[in-house]
Amino acid sequence: MHLHLVVNLDATASIAYAATMSERATPSPEAIKAWARLMRVSRQLVERAEDALKDGGLPPLAWYDVLHELAEAGEGGLRPFQLIERTLFAQYNISRLLARLEADRLVEKLRVADDGRGQTIRITGKGRETRRRMWAVYGRSIAELVGARLSTSELDALSRLLRRLRHPTASD
Amino acid sequence: MHLHLVVNLDATASIAYAATMSERATPSPEAIKAWARLMRVSRQLVERAEDALKDGGLPPLAWYDVLHELAEAGEGGLRPFQLIERTLFAQYNISRLLARLEADRLVEKLRVADDGRGQTIRITGKGRETRRRMWAVYGRSIAELVGARLSTSELDALSRLLRRLRHPTASD
DNA sequence: CATATGTAGATGCAATTGCAACTATATGCG
DNA sequence: CGCATATAGTTGCAATTGCATCTACATATG
Structure with missing residues (x-):
């Protein structure tokens, strides 16, 4: 980045x-x-984490965010608008990111019965595997960049302060 | 954003x-x-600040960062590589951003005597004026998004914690 | 039912980013 | 000096982003 x-x-x-x-x-x-x-x-931190993924021949952070949400959602999957709420990506960004993920067979799009406009996105086995490999690298970055630099209580203090700066969204 | x-x-x-x-x-x-x-x-905060600038018909944050550095540097100006150190922008990004700023007459490029490869970037009067108008909006965003949400001592605490996560660069 | 309005998602196009390669000048060294 | 290497900055091209618009279906209302 x-x-x-x-x-x-x-x-x-x-x-x-x-x-x-x-x-x-x-x-x-x-x-x-x-x-x-x-x-x-x-x-700086985003750049470091992105570089680590790049060095590992892995997709960018944005892919992780979506794959993570979908993995948490399970077999039921998520609607694109739910991904937008959770990840804060712009609508057109999600639309195109999902197209790329689908082209790589990391997710699949399913028609949804009760709303003809919509679709449900479900992570595939390959998607779960990719997410796992990304987490191995990404998690290490978080450990090194943040976990190793502040104590547990300092991390908690930082989280609390940042929480106060948060702006309400549909998901949190 | x-x-x-x-x-x-x-x-x-x-x-x-x-x-x-x-x-x-x-x-x-x-x-x-x-x-x-x-x-x-x-x-979230970057997006809010960017939106505020956009609403005011002003250029993006990246322009502010460069104009701010150049304004601080004064009449002597700065070399592009110094801007890279200070702002952490990628080299090619600075190159093109400066081209846009120059096209808008917010900065001017001067040949530098003792190094035939280089140039010096100096902010123009129009550039200073643009920076001022941007700060009116940007400063308000900072005040609202951060200043109004944490006390002075909390802000200091946050700064200290973030400082520990910083990675050394040429400029800081 | 018919029209108006709202929501879900996609997309054309211009601008920006990222990568890699490139030009040009500077510096180190035999 | 002459060559190798480093530094300053630009640029071609592909990919991504942002904006605005567009299609399709849903819901509300008379």
Whole structure:
């Protein structure tokens, strides 16, 4: 992954910070720093994980996300719109990603009885196998990049803080 | 922004976690959760910020990052490779982004005397103005999305945790 | 039933990204 | 100097993304 939208501190912002948060448009220096770190770190980590998969001759992270959801869903499969809710991919992105996954026989599309517009996506055996191989690499990346750098309680603290930044979606 | 590589918990990972971190490839449940949150939240936030810029008829975040670095650099400008170090963009991405910025007269390319291969990029007046207008929107996004959701000390705590996940680069 | 509106998903096209190769200048070294 | 290698930056081409639109089916309402 080589798209990096990295942000940096705005020099002027730290000069005069006085008013309370709710009344101002300019963020506090602390907010800017946290934002900048979040942007930079998340991109570095994604890139590292993507590189690891690439080095292993495996598909990109996006494929893992979809295969993971479908594996969890089991034989019943999921509707594309449910994948959109869970993964936050854009609609057209899911549409095309599923087409690629189907072309690789990692998923199959099934007509759904009670809604003529829809389809159900089900992971195949090959898809499960691919997901397993991806997890071997991806999981190692997570262990190295995050698990090895913070203690369990620090990881919990980080999760709690990030949770507060989350925006509600249909799935979580 | 509509590319979302969202990760989710691996169901099997939480079943039997016993060995110590250093010996295993499978990450702890806490590491997986922190990773998943980081991926999900960072993408949501980027998307929100990008949407805000789009709604304001402004260029994407990537432009801000480059304009910001160039504005900080002042009249001396920066070499493209310095921008790469600071922003973490891929080399070919910077090359083309600068071409677009130059086409919009937001930056100018200057031949550099002591290295015939290189060039120096300098922000123009129009570039500074565009950066200012972008910051009005972008800064508000940061204030709303991050500044308004965590206290100053929580923001500091978040920054410190994220710092530990950072990977060394030429610039930081 | 007929029309209007909403939802599920696909797709044409332009822009961007990623990869790999390429040009051009610089530097190290015999 | 002359060649090998490294660095700075660009570019052709394929793949992916984003936008806008489009088709098809579903649901609501008179």
